[in-house]
Amino acid sequence: MPSAHYPARVNTLAIPLGLDAVAVGFGGLAGALAARRRGFDIVGVLFLAVIGGLGGALLRDLLLQVPVRALTSPWLLPSAFIGGALVAPLLKVVGPMRFRRDAAFTLLDAISLAMYSTLGTDRAMTAGLPPISCLFVGTVAGVGGALIRDVLINEQPEHFKPGSFYVLAAIPGCIAYFVLRTLELPVLVSALISISVVIAIRMSSWSLDWQTGRRPSRPSRSARP
Amino acid sequence: MPSAHYPARVNTLAIPLGLDAVAVGFGGLAGALAARRRGFDIVGVLFLAVIGGLGGALLRDLLLQVPVRALTSPWLLPSAFIGGALVAPLLKVVGPMRFRRDAAFTLLDAISLAMYSTLGTDRAMTAGLPPISCLFVGTVAGVGGALIRDVLINEQPEHFKPGSFYVLAAIPGCIAYFVLRTLELPVLVSALISISVVIAIRMSSWSLDWQTGRRPSRPSRSARP
Amino acid sequence: MPSAHYPARVNTLAIPLGLDAVAVGFGGLAGALAARRRGFDIVGVLFLAVIGGLGGALLRDLLLQVPVRALTSPWLLPSAFIGGALVAPLLKVVGPMRFRRDAAFTLLDAISLAMYSTLGTDRAMTAGLPPISCLFVGTVAGVGGALIRDVLINEQPEHFKPGSFYVLAAIPGCIAYFVLRTLELPVLVSALISISVVIAIRMSSWSLDWQTGRRPSRPSRSARP
Numbered sequence: 104m105p106s107a108h109y110p111a112r113v114n115t116l117a118i119p120l121g122l123d124a125v126a127v128g129f130g131g132l133a134g135a136l137a138a139r140r141r142g143f144d145i146v147g148v149l150f151l152a153v154i155g156g157l158g159g160a161l162l163r164d165l166l167l168q169v170p171v172r173a174l175t176s177p178w179l180l181p182s183a184f185i186g187g188a189l190v191a192p193l194l195k196v197v198g199p200m201r202f203r204r205d206a207a208f209t210l211l212d213a214i215s216l217a218m219y220s221t222l223g224t225d226r227a228m229t230a231g232l233p234p235i236s237c238l239f240v241g242t243v244a245g246v247g248g249a250l251i252r253d254v255l256i257n258e259q260p261e262h263f264k265p266g267s268f269y270v271l272a273a274i275p276g277c278i279a280y281f282v283l284r285t286l287e288l289p290v291l292v293s294a295l296i297s298i299s300v301v302i303a304i305r306m307s308s309w310s311l312d313w314q315t316g317r318r319p320s321r322p323s324r325s326a327r328p
Numbered sequence: 329m330p331s332a333h334y335p336a337r338v339n340t341l342a343i344p345l346g347l348d349a350v351a352v353g354f355g356g357l358a359g360a361l362a363a364r365r366r367g368f369d370i371v372g373v374l375f376l377a378v379i380g381g382l383g384g385a386l387l388r389d390l391l392l393q394v395p396v397r398a399l400t401s402p403w404l405l406p407s408a409f410i411g412g413a414l415v416a417p418l419l420k421v422v423g424p425m426r427f428r429r430d431a432a433f434t435l436l437d438a439i440s441l442a443m444y445s446t447l448g449t450d451r452a453m454t455a456g457l458p459p460i461s462c463l464f465v466g467t468v469a470g471v472g473g474a475l476i477r478d479v480l481i482n483e484q485p486e487h488f489k490p491g492s493f494y495v496l497a498a499i500p501g502c503i504a505y506f507v508l509r510t511l512e513l514p515v516l517v518s519a520l521i522s523i524s525v526v527i528a529i530r531m532s533s534w535s536l537d538w539q540t541g542r543r544p545s546r547p548s549r550s551a552r553p
Numbered sequence: 554m555p556s557a558h559y560p561a562r563v564n565t566l567a568i569p570l571g572l573d574a575v576a577v578g579f580g581g582l583a584g585a586l587a588a589r590r591r592g593f594d595i596v597g598v599l600f601l602a603v604i605g606g607l608g609g610a611l612l613r614d615l616l617l618q619v620p621v622r623a624l625t626s627p628w629l630l631p632s633a634f635i636g637g638a639l640v641a642p643l644l645k646v647v648g649p650m651r652f653r654r655d656a657a658f659t660l661l662d663a664i665s666l667a668m669y670s671t672l673g674t675d676r677a678m679t680a681g682l683p684p685i686s687c688l689f690v691g692t693v694a695g696v697g698g699a700l701i702r703d704v705l706i707n708e709q710p711e712h713f714k715p716g717s718f719y720v721l722a723a724i725p726g727c728i729a730y731f732v733l734r735t736l737e738l739p740v741l742v743s744a745l746i747s748i749s750v751v752i753a754i755r756m757s758s759w760s761l762d763w764q765t766g767r768r769p770s771r772p773s774r775s776a777r778p
Contacts, residue, residue, distance in 0.1 A: 146720050153689070161616070166386070166396060171616060174690065177683035233402035239378070240399065254479060254704060270371050391611070391621060458627035464603070465624065479704060495596050 118225045118294055123160060123172065124182040126218035130248045131156030131186025132193065133211040137252060139190055140204065151252055152187025153180070158248035159219040166240055167230045209309050210302075212249060213272070217301035220245030220273040221294050224280045234281060241277035245301070246270055268308030276301035343450045343519055348385060348397065349407040351443035355473045356381030356411025357418065358436040362477060364415055365429065376477055377412025378405070383473035384444040391465055392455045434534050435527075437474060438497070442526035445470030445498040446519050449505045459506060466502035470526070471495055493533030501526035568675045568744055573610060573622065574632040576668035580698045581606030581636025582643065583661040587702060589640055590654065601702055602637025603630070608698035609669040616690055617680045659759050660752075662699060663722070667751035670695030670723040671744050674730045684731060691727035695751070696720055718758030726751035 134155020138148040157173045157180070164171045173179045197207045223244025227237040246269060280297035284290070307313065359380020363373040382398040382405070389396045398404045422432045448469025452462040471494060505522035509515070532538065584605020588598040607623045607630065614621045623629045647657045673694025677687040696719060730747035734740070757763065 146717075150720060165390060165615060166399060168393075168396060168618075171618060174616060174677075174682055174686040177685065180685050180689055227399075232399055235402065235405045236399040239405055250480070254482075255700070257482070257704075257707070270375060390615060391624060393618075393621060452624075457624055460627065460630045461624040464630055475705070479707075482707070492596075495600060 118222055118290055120172065120176060120178075122218065122294070123176075123222060124178050126215060126222060127156040127160060127173070127179050127182040128186035128189075129156075129211055129218065130159065130215040131183035132189050133208060133215050134183075134248070134252055135187040135190035136193070136204075136208045136211065137256070139194065140208070141256060148190065149184065149187050151256070152190075153183045154255060155215070155248045155252045156183030156186055158251040159215075159223070159244045159246075160248075162247040162251075163219075163223045163226060163240060163244035166243065167226055167232075169226070169230065210306065213302050213305040213309075214298075215248065216245045216269070216273055216305060217276060217298040219248065220276045220301055221280050221297040224277045224297070225284070225290075225294070228281065228284060237281055238274065238277045241280070242270060242273045245273040245277070268304060268313055272301050272305035272308065275304060343447055343515055345397065345401060345403075347443065347519070348401075348447060349403050351440060351447060352381040352385060352398070352404050352407040353411035353414075354381075354436055354443065355384065355440035356408035357414050358433060358440050359408075359473070359477055360412035360415035361418070361429075361433045361436060362481070364419065365433070366481060373415065374409065374412050376481070377415075378408045379480060380440070380473045380477045381408030381411055383476040384440075384448070384469045384471075385473075387472040387476075388444075388448045388451060388465060388469035391468065392451055392457075394451070394455065435531065438527045438530040438534075439523075440473065441470045441494070441498055441530060442501060442523040444473065445501045445526055446505050446522040449502045449522070450509070450515075450519070453506065453509060462506055463499065463502045466505070467495060467498045470498040470502070493529060493538055497526050497530035497533065500529060568672055568740055570622065570626060570628075572668065572744070573626075573672060574628050576665060576672060577606040577610060577623070577629050577632040578636035578639075579606075579661055579668065580609065580665035581633035582639050583658060583665050584633075584698070584702055585637035585640035586643070586654075586658045586661065587706070589644065590658070591706060598640065599634065599637050601706070602640075603633045604705060605665070605698045605702045606633030606636055608701040609665075609673070609694045609696075610698075612697040612701075613669075613673045613676060613690060613694035616693065617676055617682075619676070619680065660756065663752045663755040663759075664748075665698065666695045666719070666723055666755060667726060667748040669698065670726045670751055671730050671747040674727045674747070675734070675740075675744070678731065678734060687731055688724065688727045691730070692720060692723045695723040695727070718754060718763055722751050722755035722758065725754060 131152040134151040134153070135148045137155065138151040143151065160173045160179065161171060164173065193207065194204075197203050220241045224237050224241030226244075227240035232240065249269075276297045279300050280293050283293035283296060356377040359376040359378070360373045362380065363376040368376065385398045385404065386396060389398065418432065419429075422428050445466045449462050449466030451469075452465035457465065474494075501522045504525050505518050508518035508521060581602040584601040584603070585598045587605065588601040593601065610623045610629065611621060614623065643657065644654075647653050670691045674687050674691030676694075677690035682690065699719075726747045729750050730743050733743035733746060
């Protein structure tokens with residue numbers, strides 16, 4: 104059924120493409136920060152910036168079988184590079200303290216997660232997918248960039264580790280956007296609420312040390328070496 | 329050449345879509361079981377259920393460039409979740425013995441492997457691909473879900489380990505389906521034979537401890553703790 | 554914009570498809586060699602040959618949303634298998650010395666990297682992508698096969714390790730091809746120059762031990778907290 108109006112759906116983005124560029128920039132910055140924290144060189148930093156920035160958008164558009172805007176638009180790739188290049192001044196501002204670097208990374212990653220989850224849900228609704236598929240595409244678009252990034256640097260993606268509110272932060276945001284848009288709230292209002300929901304849940308869970316499953320008995324965060 | 333009849337081939341599935349839903353359910357259950365065996369929490373279990381259930385179908389449809397039915401159909405995603413949710417009663421039935429858990433996982437994984445290999449070959453034939461590509465797509469669809477699942481939990485996929493009849497179990501099934509369909513046997517008969525072939529080879533190799541390559545010197549299976 | 558002339562762009566390959574088959578063969582041989590060096594059995598060797606050979610081509614065509622020639626052409630898959638099968642005579646010729654095996658692998662991998670980078674840039678130009686996207690697709694096509702190969706055998710892809718001129722060898726080749734073609738030099742001349750550039754940089758960096766970033770043997774790193 105959706106394939107019937109394939110050509111039509113391509114040009115009806117509810118959320119304008121400019122927001123994609125911003126999401127890509129945040130993802131790129133988070134990717135570059137992840138690379139720096141592992142001691143990668145400039146090539147690794149830029150490569151992870153591109154993957155962290157564009158990964159979710161690539162996955163999303165491939166799954167939806169719409170034109171891959173990360174490639175057809177001349178703005179998204181440079182946006183990932185700019186995000187990646189901002190890692191140097193950011194690290195200057197943040198300083199060398201481990202906690203502040205962790206906080207900066209988690210926040211940037213949460214912003215990228217939030218924007219991509221919202222954008223993914225929006226694009227899937229535009230493509231006319233069933234509701235559950237819209238939530239799935241939104242979640243995959245949200246966590247996809249970080250997932251590919253973690254797989255490529257051979258780390259177990261933290262989204263599966265007990266205690267992480269990562270996927271669980273994305274899903275309520277996708278649901279919020281879907282419901283608000285179904286209630287015909289304006290696009291940007293819905294997007295803003297959805298993005299706020301994801302960031303709020305992700306950052307609360309991180310700073311309050313929420314646990315999704317059984318908690319492995321261990322010393323508290325501050326007591327860890 | 330296949331792109332010429334692209335719109336036509338989309339609606340001519342030999343094997344009905346319902347079988348996809350069953351395959352997705354088994355894959356989802358195997359994925360959930362893999363997650364539980366590694367101590368993942370509920371989010372990890374459901375995420376691996378979705379990946380194990382839909383991974384092969386997603387890969388297959390992306391490779392064939394046909395509509396991604398895992399998303400366009402409203403039944404496949406819920407089927408993966410239902411499969412994943414069945415892990416709790418299944419573990420009750422199977423009990424805590426390690427051998428019985430291994431056997432249950434291997435059998436469910438084999439059923440998913442068998443169904444996806446057969447479905448993948450069928451869809452590739454429908455798409456008019458050359459014979460060798462049909463076998464390739466069938467094999468990739470069969471092992472794809474387990475492959476993505478293993479990569480995401482950062483385990484070396486067991487399909488490459490010496491001694492594992494995994495890819496080697498899928499290929500004869502794909503060949504069987506291709507030959508039987510070329511001989512114009514009925515679809516469901518061909519599918520049933522092909523699925524049986526894969527399950528028989530996979531489970532025989534597992535229970536009889538067949539080896540595909542040099543055997544690393546080690547105590548026999550029963551002697552292991 | 555590119556989606557408007559989608560049907561047209563499919564049949565206008567500048568570089569003939571035969572070169573794809575050669576690239577696939579070299580990639581397959583490099584993949585098989587990687588599998589042999591890790592002690593995989595015959596199934597693992599052939600599977601990595603297929604992945605190493607076709608991975609870059611699959612990724613490229615999926616990203617460009619053109620027909621996946623690795624599957625629609627009846628020649629590319631056999632070419633990967635033939636490349637993989639050549640690993641046995643190759644290892645005979647190279648002999649058991651570790652250095653010679655390393656050199657053989659690096660050279661074959663460099664040839665595959667060079668051909669795929671060039672082909673990827675060419676196909677992206679044919680698809681009418683913006684210049685920066687052409688360089689991106691060329692680079693991804695070049696490193697993609699090796700990247701998927703390394704992820705599947707659960708090794709940290711070496712392209713991110715400090716000191717490796719891998720991505721940095723592909724990019725100048727992509728730029729060279731793009732510039733030469735924009736200057737309207739003949740296709741095969743441009744391709745030959747671009748391929749030579751990549752191989753020269755990659756092999757020089759390997760044999761002369763060039764470093765892209767900080768050199769890990771530096772004592773200061775280990776002294777850092």
